[in-house]
Amino acid sequence: MSWKLFMLLVKASGLTLVISGVSILIGLALGFVICAGLLSGTRGLNRAAELFVSFFRGVPLLVQLLLIYHLMPALGINVSSTTAAIVGLSLCTAAYQAENLRAGFGAVPRGLLEAADMCGFSHFQTFRRIRAPIALRLTLPAIINEAVLLLKASSLVSVVGIVELTRMAQDLASSTYRPIPIFASAGLLYFIICAIVAGIGALYERRQKWARR
Amino acid sequence: MNSTVPAIRISGLTKSYGETEVLHGIDLEFASGEVTCLIGPSGSGKSTLLRCIAFLEEATNGLISIEGEALGFAMGPGGNRIRLPQAEVRAVRSRIGMVFQQFNLWPHMTALGNVAEALVTVRGMSRSDAEARATRELERVGLGHRAGHYPAQLSGGQQQRVAIARALALDPRIMLFDEPTSSLDPELTGEVLNVMRQLADDGMTMLVVSHEIGFAASVGSKIVFLDQGKVLLEGSPTEVFGKPRHPRIDQFLDTYLDRGAATLI
Numbered sequence: 160m161s162w163k164l165f166m167l168l169v170k171a172s173g174l175t176l177v178i179s180g181v182s183i184l185i186g187l188a189l190g191f192v193i194c195a196g197l198l199s200g201t202r203g204l205n206r207a208a209e210l211f212v213s214f215f216r217g218v219p220l221l222v223q224l225l226l227i228y229h230l231m232p233a234l235g236i237n238v239s240s241t242t243a244a245i246v247g248l249s250l251c252t253a254a255y256q257a258e259n260l261r262a263g264f265g266a267v268p269r270g271l272l273e274a275a276d277m278c279g280f281s282h283f284q285t286f287r288r289i290r291a292p293i294a295l296r297l298t299l300p301a302i303i304n305e306a307v308l309l310l311k312a313s314s315l316v317s318v319v320g321i322v323e324l325t326r327m328a329q330d331l332a333s334s335t336y337r338p339i340p341i342f343a344s345a346g347l348l349y350f351i352i353c354a355i356v357a358g359i360g361a362l363y364e365r366r367q368k369w370a371r372r
Numbered sequence: 373m374n375s376t377v378p379a380i381r382i383s384g385l386t387k388s389y390g391e392t393e394v395l396h397g398i399d400l401e402f403a404s405g406e407v408t409c410l411i412g413p414s415g416s417g418k419s420t421l422l423r424c425i426a427f428l429e430e431a432t433n434g435l436i437s438i439e440g441e442a443l444g445f446a447m448g449p450g451g452n453r454i455r456l457p458q459a460e461v462r463a464v465r466s467r468i469g470m471v472f473q474q475f476n477l478w479p480h481m482t483a484l485g486n487v488a489e490a491l492v493t494v495r496g497m498s499r500s501d502a503e504a505r506a507t508r509e510l511e512r513v514g515l516g517h518r519a520g521h522y523p524a525q526l527s528g529g530q531q532q533r534v535a536i537a538r539a540l541a542l543d544p545r546i547m548l549f550d551e552p553t554s555s556l557d558p559e560l561t562g563e564v565l566n567v568m569r570q571l572a573d574d575g576m577t578m579l580v581v582s583h584e585i586g587f588a589a590s591v592g593s594k595i596v597f598l599d600q601g602k603v604l605l606e607g608s609p610t611e612v613f614g615k616p617r618h619p620r621i622d623q624f625l626d627t628y629l630d631r632g633a634a635t636l637i
């Protein structure tokens with residue numbers, strides 16, 4: 160396989176990285192909001208958040224992507240297919256991250272919050288200084304796991320015409336009739352990107368000396 | 373401060389969880405500067421009583437006042453109990469420090485961070501002033517050299533002393549201890565009890581739930597024996613532990629008495 164072909168794959172993996180990276184970040188931020196809804200005492204918010212989560216977890220991502228891709232123009236929102244893909248991926252991963260965060264918040268021992276109460280913290284102060292940092296730390300492995308899953312699932316966005324890594328590999332394989340080296344290279348590139356994401360997570364985790372409990 | 377106003381006054385306190393009443397009409401007073409040890413069999417309601425005094429639990433009925441000020445509820449004009457606003461609860465509660473069986477240190481902060489945190493977040497002190505104060509408190513419990521350690525890097529006894537320092541940094545008038553040594557290895561209880569003994573000598577008002585009968589008998593100026601959600605006995609250590617003893621006390625001592633205590637009583 161020529162160097163030139165390989166570089167085409169590398170370039171396409173850049174697009175994979177951008178689309179999934181942006182979706183991971185948006186998904187995480189949105190996941191926080193949904194998680195707040197899941198934990199909220201307000202019934203309406205609670206129901207809405209639960210509905211969101213069950214929809215995006217219960218419908219295949221491929222169907223979600225196609226739906227969003229066709230729905231947005233139908234609603235008069237004209238966006239590029241890249242934007243549609245990012246919207247689809249972000250919404251989907253947000254549902255999973257919200258569930259991860261909910262589990263993390265639930266796992267913060269109650270006594271730690273009572274200690275904050277006894278030190279005079281307001282609800283918001285307890286959230287900001289005690290609850291959120293601990294929940295985030297407890298959730299980190301699950302968050303990274305979901306990020307890696309999303310990276311791999313991003314191959315599905317080829318259905319809305321985006322030539323990311325998987326699609327590029329398919330195109331090259333059919334034009335060169337050399338599928339094995341091309342798909343092997345694509346696999347290697349996915350592997351490297353995922354390793355980088357997982358590595359960033361591990362690094363962050365290790366920086367926190369209090370990991371051992 | 374009027375010395376006749378008790379540090380804590382509890383009147384007619386009941387607490388139910390659902391249908392089950394676990395505290396049945398508690399009336400108690402604790403004087404300023406007094407060390408009271410609350411003892412009793414497991415499940416008798418000691419923790420629940422302490423948590424009501426800390427307002428971590430809301431009493432179902434009855435009133436609690438801290439140095440004369442109503443905590444959480446006050447008697448309304450019609451003789452009905454009214455809930456006080458949260459800001460008032462916080463103000464009265466700020467006079468109370470609490471030490472938990474499980475330490476409850478915040479794992480993502482160092483010992484110094486744990487002690488300094490509320491000084492910054494709640495009291496609005498600068499980080500450097502707060503840390504200077506926190507350092508003094510850690511030194512007071514003998515842990516100046518462990519300031520930079522995370523809770524996970526400390527022994528149980530050290531963690532509990534950090535927790536005491538964290539409470540003391542906020543200048544409480546009253547300290548509550550719920551079985552502060554019960555989750556420690558026996559060889560580590562001494563260091564925590566010594567800190568508490570020092571605190572008692574300094575004149576702190578303390579309410580201690582503990583099965584350390586030796587500590588209760590030697591440091592406590594008053595013993596309250598709780599049994600099945602009621603105060604069965606209260607008095608000086610000699611009155612409660614001396615002979616002739618109430619049969620329930622005998623029974624209790626059979627279960628919990630440590631070797632050191634036998635010589636003290």
Ligand SMILES: Nc1ncnc2c1ncn2[C@@H]1O[C@H](COP(=O)(O)OP(=O)(O)O)[C@@H](O)[C@H]1O
Nearest residue numbers: 389390394412413414415416417418419420421
């Ligand atoms: N959150 C709760 N919900 C229901 N029952 C409780 C709760 N906390 C304590 N109890 C019950 O109240 C009683 C007194 O408990 P507790 O105050 O913990 O006793 P102690 O500290 O003396 O061992 C026990 O029967 C216990 O099962």
Ligand SMILES: [Mg+2]
Nearest residue numbers: 418419420551
């Ligand atoms: Mg208890």
